Amino acid sequence: MKYDFLDSDVLSRLGALPVEARLAMVGNVVGKHRSPHRGSSVEFAEYRKYVPGDDTRRLDWKAYARSDRHYIKEFEADTNLRAYFVVDCSGSMKYASGEFESKIQFARRFAATMAYLLVNQGDAAGLSCCDETIHLELPPSRRPAHLQNFFEVLGTLEPKGETGLVDALHTVAEKIGQRALIIVLSDLFCDSQSFADALQHLRYRKHDVAVFHLMDPQEINFDFTRPHRFVDLEDSTTVVAEPNLIADEYTSAIREFLTNTEASCHDVQADYHLVTSDQDYEEVLRDFLTNRLPKKGKK
């Protein structure tokens, strides 16, 4: 395959799994996702009283025969889903320890695979890559030809500079007029409160948000043994530190960060997934999709 972040085996294995939205979506074409509006699907929604001006063809004559009253029979509307991938391109996404891939590579694999699945089931996939400023934005489209552009953009992503994730999320929230699935792929090394506010903004705009918190295992465990000079991937700040001396404080700080981030996501009912680079993206994606499948008795 042309793109090293795409695996045809994974695509074929995951192809049977539908991508579902948790919330009702507002699409521009008919699709397989629930819409907040009434429509013409076969799924019965409710009865309502006939009011003058209603299409008489939608009168339920059987109900009229039973009750001698005029009822309009309404059905659910099905629409398509628009998914927006917000990929953090800050310098820290470049970090990779040992034999594991970098976080940005994981984000590429994940976004590309999922975009393929979405377009394949008729939904639209868009991309927003952000660092200090949003520098690349691909509007959602459901055309198969769009995937080509999507993959091209992902392939050319070069993480650098400080993160612009919070601004990107606010921009996305403002730009996307209709409900959409927002998938955030980032290490979230930004101000926790600002990130929580951005999530609130997305939630306010009724978007379905899924956060994939990408971390390298060493960023969590901090299992260095000898003194190191740490150079910041974002702004080249240098710190010489004795890992033994600071390991406890570091792990304590990182755990607090993870807990706070997870809590922020819970607050806005966003999906939160802490993903480490040593995990298989296929597993992560499968779990994500499986968990989104409607429960029995529900659509």
Add this chain to the structure above:
Amino acid sequence: MTFLQQAMLWGLFAVSIPVIIHLLNRRRFRTVEWGAMQFLLKATRDSRGKKRLKHILILLMRSLAVAALVFAIARPLAGGFFGWGGGQVETVVLILDRSASMERSEKDIQVTKRKSVLTKVADAMNELGAARLVVIDSATGQPQEVPSPDVLPELSFTAPTDSGADIPGMLINSLDYLKEAKAGRSEIWVASDLQRENWAPEDSRWEAFRASLSEEDFQTKVRILALNGRERNDFSIRVVSARRESGELVLDLELTREEDTGPTTVTVNVDHMGARSGSEVAFNGQSQSFRKRIALTGTSGQGYGWVSITDNANKRNNVSYYAYGDEAPAQSYLIAESSTDEETLKSLTTALAPGFANQQVITRSPELAYQVNFEAASLIVWKAPIPQSPVSDQLFDYVKSGGVVLFLPPSEESESSFAGLSWGAVREAPGEKYFIVKDWERGDGAFRDASDGSPLPIDRIRAIKRREISGDFTSLANWVNGEPLLARRVIEAGQVLFLSTLPSYTWSNLEQTALHLVALQRSLEQGSRRIGASFFAVAGEESSLPVGEEIRTRVDSYEEITDPGNADFEAGVYRLGERLIAVNRPLGEDSLEALTGADLGSSLADTGYSLLEEQDASGNNSLSRPVWRWFLIAMLLFLILEALLCLQPRRPVTNSAPSPQPLT
């Protein structure tokens, strides 16, 4: 503490190795590009404090472990005796006090202070390795080299003696030896029980010693091993005097104990010319004098014997020997000035020789005082102005040898003094009034209570005239106004008495009360004790040794002399040619007075001496123990502590990549 391999202490610089390694390690960092910098910065800020302290402690433990290893390799010797800063010593001069008091033992009767110190010194010398040991013992006072420390306890000149010890003399000898031998780096070790009599802190030789020590080109350290523990109560017995008196042998004995533990009985055994007898003596107080009379046949001939008590802390002072010769009259001299009235003279002569057997009084004028036979005099009554030299010197020597001089108020004023006492002005009682006695010493002195405990009627003394006494004295009886009636000054074995009134009706009613007779007779008895003194000698002193062609042989059978080399310093009864002499330990050896820290400090001021006090001489704690093992243990402990500090606290087991449960 001292180190046998002092050069190894340079290795202490190695304590900086852990620090240097740490600093080098800090410089040998790896560079890594890092994303989660905000947490790293926060952790760096938070880690200051406890963690840094822990890190410093780890470094400290490593440094201490290295230091302990270096100390262990340097072969340290501990034990307090060496103190700090010891080192290689070329010559050790051991000042060994082997006086009678050093034969005291505490817990184990077999381990005397002397034996204990010899063992300890031998061990310490073995630890010091190549150092030369020279012993100056208290008996001979001569430096003698010891070929091997191991034989130290078996040598003649380290064996027990009954002699005293002259510590300042021995110290001066040691310096003389060191100067002569050019001994290099040397130390003087003084092993003594700190008996004040032996140390004589007021002796002028201490100053000479200090001056001499400070002149030394090489540094000589003085170390004192003070064996001054007194755990057991020690009883001692002493024959104060032995004399023939009216067909009897009168033994004046003195029992002493260190601590007054209440009334008790002591079995006193007397071996007189091979005939042994024992009796129980009720003993109360710290010291008690009592008398034993042994019936003799005839009034001439020599005899000897010993008095002993049951063995206790110090065997050497549990026996005292005596010898005696022909009966000699108790001779007293009355030195009366020409102005002395007849009545006073008569009263005094009658009181000095009231008609008892063998009492004589010889009256002399002060001008003929040189005719006094001081050897034979038991008491000298001086009713004249205080004499000038040379008579006063003769009189003073007489007192020192055990004689008693009673001074009575002279008729004329005089500026002279004797033994620090002098006469003041004559005081007369106002008309129709008398000087009366307020209090007097009832346990001791001329006015002590009678043997049955009944007091003398001293309060019946009335005086119309008295002469004031000034100087440094002990008052045995006081007038109402606090002025002394009878003053006493003890000089060595003898006494000087000043009586402030006369047995004359123009002065007092002493004659009517006959109390002057009591005072004079008691003083005469006190002075008579010295008469037999020619049969007594002190161990180690010249008087105990033969003169000219005399051959010295021991005649008593109390104890056999085990080491003929020490016979001159052993107590016992000896025959020196025709003479018989009882040799006893010096009086000072029974003294309970110990040298105080202040005395020691002033005697050895500015000498930088070190003092180790061994309370328990019988203990097996040596002067110097090799303690390198303890340093190795300390090193291990430091390493264990370092390892414990290095251990990271166990973190809760968490998946390194936790996958949170998805939200609904």
